Amino acid sequence: VxxxxxxxxxxxxxxxxxxxxxxxxxxxxxxxxxxxNPPPRIAETDAGMLNSIGLxxxxxxxFVADHLPVLERLGxxxxxxxGGFSADEYGExxxxxxxxxxxxxLELNLSCPNVEGAPETAAEIVAACRAVTAKPLYAKLSxxxxxxxxxxxxxxxxxxxxxxxxxxxxxxxxxxxxxRPRLGRAPGGYSGAGLRPIALAAVFICYRATGxxxxxxxxxxxxxxxxxxxxxxxxxxxxxxxxxxxxDPGAPSRVREELAAELAAHGLERLEQARGLAHAExxxxxxxxxxxPGCQLP
Amino acid sequence: MARRELLxxxxxxAVGPYTLLRVRRGGLRPGVPGQFFMxxxxxxxxxxxxxxxxxxxxxxxxxxxPVGPGTRALCALAPGDQLSVFGPLGNxxxxxxxxxxxxxxxxxxxxxxYASEVMGRPPAILGFRTTWQAEAAALxxxxxxxxxxxxxxxxxxxxxxDLLVCGPEPMLAAVRRLHPEAQLAWEAxxxxxxxxxxGCAVEIDGRLERLCIKGPxxxxxxxxxxxxxxxxxxxxxRSRAAGTAAPAGAETPRCSDLENPSRGERR
Numbered sequence: 001v002x003x004x005x006x007x008x009x010x011x012x013x014x015x016x017x018x019x020x021x022x023x024x025x026x027x028x029x030x031x032x033x034x035x036x037n038p039p040p041r042i043a044e045t046d047a048g049m050l051n052s053i054g055l056x057x058x059x060x061x062x063f064v065a066d067h068l069p070v071l072e073r074l075g076x077x078x079x080x081x082x083g084g085f086s087a088d089e090y091g092e093x094x095x096x097x098x099x100x101x102x103x104x105x106l107e108l109n110l111s112c113p114n115v116e117g118a119p120e121t122a123a124e125i126v127a128a129c130r131a132v133t134a135k136p137l138y139a140k141l142s143x144x145x146x147x148x149x150x151x152x153x154x155x156x157x158x159x160x161x162x163x164x165x166x167x168x169x170x171x172x173x174x175x176x177x178x179x180r181p182r183l184g185r186a187p188g189g190y191s192g193a194g195l196r197p198i199a200l201a202a203v204f205i206c207y208r209a210t211g212x213x214x215x216x217x218x219x220x221x222x223x224x225x226x227x228x229x230x231x232x233x234x235x236x237x238x239x240x241x242x243x244x245x246x247x248d249p250g251a252p253s254r255v256r257e258e259l260a261a262e263l264a265a266h267g268l269e270r271l272e273q274a275r276g277l278a279h280a281e282x283x284x285x286x287x288x289x290x291x292x293p294g295c296q297l298p
Numbered sequence: 299m300a301r302r303e304l305l306x307x308x309x310x311x312a313v314g315p316y317t318l319l320r321v322r323r324g325g326l327r328p329g330v331p332g333q334f335f336m337x338x339x340x341x342x343x344x345x346x347x348x349x350x351x352x353x354x355x356x357x358x359x360x361x362x363x364p365v366g367p368g369t370r371a372l373c374a375l376a377p378g379d380q381l382s383v384f385g386p387l388g389n390x391x392x393x394x395x396x397x398x399x400x401x402x403x404x405x406x407x408x409x410x411x412y413a414s415e416v417m418g419r420p421p422a423i424l425g426f427r428t429t430w431q432a433e434a435a436a437l438x439x440x441x442x443x444x445x446x447x448x449x450x451x452x453x454x455x456x457x458x459x460d461l462l463v464c465g466p467e468p469m470l471a472a473v474r475r476l477h478p479e480a481q482l483a484w485e486a487x488x489x490x491x492x493x494x495x496x497g498c499a500v501e502i503d504g505r506l507e508r509l510c511i512k513g514p515x516x517x518x519x520x521x522x523x524x525x526x527x528x529x530x531x532x533x534x535x536r537s538r539a540a541g542t543a544a545p546a547g548a549e550t551p552r553c554s555d556l557e558n559p560s561r562g563e564r565r
Binding site for chain 1: 336338343366382486488489490493495497500506511
């Protein structure tokens with residue numbers, strides 16, 4: 001149930017970290033090779049960090065030819081994050097990956113704040129991908145969506161199997177002295193602890209909107225087992241670690257142990273029992289013993 | 299193999315304007331000179347890359363210039379405090395050279411005391427902006443020292459040497475012009491130090507590469523040498539406005555501070 005957030009781990013340079021995950025999610029793969037954005041690309045803030053990496057990558061051809069064979073040998077399920085500048089590009093990449101037996105799932109990056117997106121809606125992109133692959137499709141949405149619940153329902157209707165929530169939010173940091181932007185491209189994607197309540201709300205809203213019918217990978221500032229438990233309670237079926245991996249490459253196994261302890265502390269045997277608990281009808285702490293179950297409000 | 303451990307601070311000593319932070323070594327290896335460690339305090343979200351300055355018995359020591367919130371938090375640590383230390387990381391200096399000469403500028407001297415120790419005290423030339431900073435030269439036995447307006451490039455000997463260099467980018471660029479084969483330790487803002495964040499990209503041979511993986515020491519003998527964007531004055535120039543220090547490759551203490559841009563004021 002513990003994945004990495006796309007772009008926060010390179011399994012080629014740190015395979016030992018990737019092996020601690022239940023699935024490894026690749027950096028977003030685009031059609032053509034990309035250098036990424038000019039430096040400086042990262043800046044720390046008081047409660048997280050900003051990045052403007054800009055999706056550097058080898059492009060789908062090199063990824064399939066050179067990276068995939070190595071990633072397949074990791075021994076953990078492989079998810080590939082897919083990006084594009086049009087629905088056609090997303091579809092083309094998904095079609096290529098559909099042929100790859102080593103790819104367990106596809107996550108559509110519909111929400112990178114550092115790269116110009118496709119003109120089509122998220123649902124249109126999902127539909128284009130659905131048409132060419134039978135692999136599980138996860139739509140990675142941004143909490144900046146004006147109506148996240150509607151977006152979740154739209155991508156579900158278009159054929160998405162699951163949701164990945166959330167991507168970074170656009171943020172800005174200025175230099176102490178010069179008061180000029182600290183990143184080469186000025187605004188960047190904000191991640192880390194400061195993002196956590198926003199991400200938790202997104203998971204909560206989408207779980208409620210979809211009635212718990214879609215698997216949700218929750219991410220955004222998760223640093224501990226307690227955080228992971230909260231995302232599951234809000235509706236996530238799995239969690240992904242992002243910024244915490246930079247400071248703590250041992251986070252996957254640590255969070256896994258902490259999560260197990262949290263579940264036990266709550267008297268839960270399995271993670272699935274925790275899913276959606278935040279949506280349960282409120283239970284008075286001193287529940288009147290006399291009230292029969294049938295009297296509970298709907 | 300890099301490891302990450304929680305280690306206790308043994309001492310925090312003032313060295314001119316800098317702080318020599320000495321921590322227990324735990325199960326970590328010191329690595330080779332020029333390699334770096336990610337140091338994280340609970341006070342900040344991200345660790346900071348620092349090259350190893352000295353490896354006293356059972357200790358690791360880092361020279362830190364308090365230029366931003368991350369480095370200030372590290373300098374504020376007191377004996378007994380804990381911090382997370384992850385390393386050694388990156389590619390260090392080749393020390394099996396025939397006629398070694400250590401060259402450092404400002405806080406960029408950070409990796410040279412350890413290099414000096416490992417290499418049997420080779421000759422060294424260190425440059426600083428101020429005499430206060432120059433107090434740090436005492437960490438490198440027998441070093442020749444200059445203070446601006448004198449520059450290290452004025453002191454480089456005519457005879458051929460194998461240069462191991464760490465300092466501000468203008469200094470690295472100037473040294474490279476005179477000694478294209480010098481081993482240069484560069485620096486870039488870095489969130490992870492192990493290739494995960496892609497934050498430390500610099501232009502090497504016309505391509506953006508992660509400095510934590512390709513560096514921080516880059517051998518001038520590489521096919522076409524290092525071409526940081528803007529020819530020697532990297533695109534990271536803003537972040538390094540203060541040159542004094544040195545960016546030692548990703549690691550350098552100071553600058554690597556993610557906040558370093560502000561160093562302009564120290565110029």
